[in-house]
Amino acid sequence: MKRVDIAPNLVIATLWADALNAAGLRAEVFSRYLTSIAGEIPPDQCNPAVWVLDDGDLARAKQLLQELRTPLRGAFWTCPDCGERHGPQFAQCWKCGHSRPDSPSF
Structure with a gap:
């Protein structure tokens, strides 16, 4: 141990x-x-x-x-369905549930 x-x-x-x-x-x-x-x-x-x-x-x-x-680095992204802007740590839109287009595998 x-x-x-x-x-x-x-x-x-x-x-x-x-x-x-x-x-x-x-x-x-x-x-x-x-x-x-x-x-x-x-x-x-x-x-x-x-x-x-x-x-x-x-x-x-x-x-x-x-x-x-280590903080996750990357670009902010905008949901293609509802237009909500998200940080790089999010793989799904919190507002409409749409997946990030280039969703990284965590």
Whole structure:
């Protein structure tokens, strides 16, 4: 078992662990509730950490988290059906449900 990274809060740690699990890596969040005792122990020791259960998955897990942290780049697009403008992260129009013409595979 290897620690991948320390998250700033439990929500982010859970998001990261869920993303790793969805990618086929077995990941867990440790130190979930230590923030409640910050001050009794050093605050920098209280943040939740994401760990992979298989040591061989560490490099891939770090790579996936880096990709998750990197903002999606690309061009804004306009829905051909309703004319609504969307950011590059959207593959479907929120207004009418039409798929992006050049929808990237996520």
